[in-house]
Amino acid sequence: MKHLSILGSTGSIGRNALSIVAMHPDKFNITVLAAARNIILLSKQIKKFKPRMVVVLDEVHAHKLESLLEKNQRPEIMFGTKGYINAASYRNSDIVLLAMVGAAGLMPAIAAIKAGKNIALANKETLVMAGDIIISKAKEKNVTIYPVDSEHSAIFQCLQGNKQKDLKKIFLTASGGPFRKKSISEFKNIQLKHALNHPTWDMGPKITIDSATLMNKALEIIEAVHLFNLNPCSIEVLIHPQSIVHSMVGFKDGSIIAQMGIPDMKNAISYAISFPRRLELELEFPDFTSIKELYFEKPDTSKFPSLEFAFEACKQGGTLPAVMNAANEIAVNNFLKQKINFPDIFKIIRKTMELHKNIHNPELSDIIDADIWARQISQSLI
Numbered sequence: 001m002k003h004l005s006i007l008g009s010t011g012s013i014g015r016n017a018l019s020i021v022a023m024h025p026d027k028f029n030i031t032v033l034a035a036a037r038n039i040i041l042l043s044k045q046i047k048k049f050k051p052r053m054v055v056v057l058d059e060v061h062a063h064k065l066e067s068l069l070e071k072n073q074r075p076e077i078m079f080g081t082k083g084y085i086n087a088a089s090y091r092n093s094d095i096v097l098l099a100m101v102g103a104a105g106l107m108p109a110i111a112a113i114k115a116g117k118n119i120a121l122a123n124k125e126t127l128v129m130a131g132d133i134i135i136s137k138a139k140e141k142n143v144t145i146y147p148v149d150s151e152h153s154a155i156f157q158c159l160q161g162n163k164q165k166d167l168k169k170i171f172l173t174a175s176g177g178p179f180r181k182k183s184i185s186e187f188k189n190i191q192l193k194h195a196l197n198h199p200t201w202d203m204g205p206k207i208t209i210d211s212a213t214l215m216n217k218a219l220e221i222i223e224a225v226h227l228f229n230l231n232p233c234s235i236e237v238l239i240h241p242q243s244i245v246h247s248m249v250g251f252k253d254g255s256i257i258a259q260m261g262i263p264d265m266k267n268a269i270s271y272a273i274s275f276p277r278r279l280e281l282e283l284e285f286p287d288f289t290s291i292k293e294l295y296f297e298k299p300d301t302s303k304f305p306s307l308e309f310a311f312e313a314c315k316q317g318g319t320l321p322a323v324m325n326a327a328n329e330i331a332v333n334n335f336l337k338q339k340i341n342f343p344d345i346f347k348i349i350r351k352t353m354e355l356h357k358n359i360h361n362p363e364l365s366d367i368i369d370a371d372i373w374a375r376q377i378s379q380s381l382i
């Protein structure tokens, strides 16, 4: 029996994780659930999974949640940053699924590592912002970080039984998003509802826009560099619209191992929370004879400069990856509010990165300052 904390329980990853737990009640016990504002769904999750502790965004939401629960159903309810940190380091948990969106995942990740908790990491921004610090702290505390991002789970799965030193190349696949075939002149006419319509994966709004801009892949390049200790030059991004091959690892003897499956997050989540065991998930296999061929193409970086931002951020290091991430969060937020158009997202990220005075070998406080700086600058560009 594993005792599991889920931070971000009402989002797409959190809901999928709870559906896995519901399928395997003999293997998991939910100790903590943390969400932000979706109190109605959270209250249902509490009634079903009976966590010991629950965290929400603020006091108002905490009171609302309390009013939805009978006295005898109420776990300990906390709120805010302190609450999330307590949730991440909760003493009775074996593993923490970190599935909060954006930079908000950073401090809970640090707290979980400090408390010596293994992490199933769905929040890629944490490694993008502070990968060096996170990885070295995790090593120090003997904490394992299991990837939940489907591509990184694929790489992790391909590496099982192999030696890291034999790894030569990573083929990081990307669906290409809904605008792969659009010409750059059409980009300014892209509407929010089209951007929110992802062709293969069902995800939250932020990551869906990130997929449309390929910023999701940009963040994943940096995430992979940290998780697998890679030279960025060894990563090749391949557009693979069918999303059947979730990524591939090339070894020094010329072998390539691919991890495949239908696009369903439950595979990666279950592998992360139950490693090294595989769970029965009742997922279908792809029907290869009806797919007929698997298609791959080079990404067009003149249309989608995000990948160049990522390689530049990797090359420069320091606080630049955190700045790239923060500028993207602000740009996406404003696109979701329909305050800027689609190509503006790239302009804002590029300009903010250009304006940044990079700090090398940053402390955590430098990274947090750079994040705040980048948010202010990118907002002022809108």
Ligand code: MG
Pocket: 149, 150, 151, 220
């Ligand atoms: Mg992914």
